Amino acid sequence: MTALLEARGLHLAFGGVRAADGIDLDVLRGEFLAIIGPNGAGKTTFINMTTGYLRPQAGSIAYEGEAITGLNPRAIVRRGIARSFQLPQLFTEHTVEQNVALALAARDGAWSPLAPLLRMRWRDEARATLDRFGLLDLAGARADALNEGARKLADIAMAVALKPRLLLMDEPTSGVAASEKMAIVETLLRVLRDADVTAVFVEHDMDVVERFADRVAVWSQGRIVALGPPAEVLADPAVQREVIGIERHA
């Protein structure tokens, strides 16, 4: 598989804290790459740098061979990279359907001030997107009335509506009840495979990583300390001791 995203020598420090200390990573086309590591290891910082929210102090990021380092989030999303958030970023005064429809209108660059947002095309597509995520019954509900699992899925549905080729998800299962977790990830990954989307996701649940990731990258103190298939990486005693052990006791 060829690389869709190439990060080279990324450095970013906040005062004395090195959130990225020489990150080199290729995200391969079509893979599901999990990122694990203790809190503060720099996992979200990597997503923030890739999506333009933070600018690395050194290093470069290329997407489809084109440099995207330092571009703003709007320019990056237009190139085909979308993200979801650890705390779902829904428009809380809108319905779930309107949230997704607004993402569709943004994707189409449709800014006529007089065309209704819920006109037939966007409404049908928004409902089809919600259906794929199992959220159709909640289409008319206000976004702030959803439970955490539905909020997470709606947040990701908005990102998927942008038709990205690369999706970065920051802890898509955090805050979700253990009983719902596997079903949510299963739904999510099925939708992404159907849409041919490459995915990077930050995850703390090793069962999820083991079952769904093609590869796993282990982050520690702003560096990648291990990278490979989950069975191999998670069996590494150093990773178990320094990363997974910490998380299990956290």
Add this chain to the structure above:
Amino acid sequence: MRRGETLLGLLGAAALVAAALLAPWLKFILTVALAKGIAVIGILLLLRAGQVSFGHALYVAMGAYTVAFLAPAMPDAAVLLPAGAAIATLTGLLIGLFVSRYREIFFGMLNLALSMVVYSLLEKLYDLTKGTDGIRVELPRFFGMALDRPGFEWAMFATALVLALGAGAFARLYLDSPMGQALSAIKTRETRLEFMGISARRVLLAAYVISALLGGVAGAIIGMTTRHVTPLLAYWTASGELVFIAILGGAGSVLGPFLGAVTFELVRIYAGAAVADAWQMILGGVLLAVILFAPGGLWGMIAGLLRRRAGAAS
């Protein structure tokens, strides 16, 4: 509710025409109220983004002073009205490019500061503006027709009414469009908009420029109706009055600004006649009552009544 809103808007327009026919002295007050309602539609758009401008009287003044400056050379409402709107829109674009970077208290206070700069210029540049004496506007023609004063007042009343209906209909469509929906998304999750490829600043700027245009239209109508233009039009209390009307009428519907403006002007006239020195206190009391007992404004009260009636009927 949308259909009900349209019906209520048309009924309201018919009621205003009836009131002006039955009591012709009212048409002056109603014309000014409609003009202010048009300006408050612009305030409503900004409120949807969670932003309050305490300086929008600046655009009303721009529209009115454009009328005052141009009237001697081009004394026709057909020229003066679009000219007032155009100058205010251009000013709104220039100022909007700057203030749309800011949010909340900074947005509100920057607008206030800029409006007070313009107020000071209007007051101090006496040779140009005649300072606090203001500029008297001669009776203009109306689309080439030389009307007498009552005829011109009727024409301005009709113009204000048609433009108010148009502004309300436009705002309704705008708020339902992706632009309008993105406007209210600024209030809740501005960062998410950026990650969807939408520039929140441009969304706010578009609404700001529209609000300036509406302010300019209002100012041009006020300038031609009152026919005396003074710097007080740009004073901060005039901006506060627009926000006052927006809260009084309610931001939940495009009818709110007109309900608020007509109520405001009528309370002011009657309270001023009844207790000349205490009319501001009465207006303050009305606003306090609305905030405490009807946070959705007058429109919120009407919508609540309609919902209860619909619930009782079904």
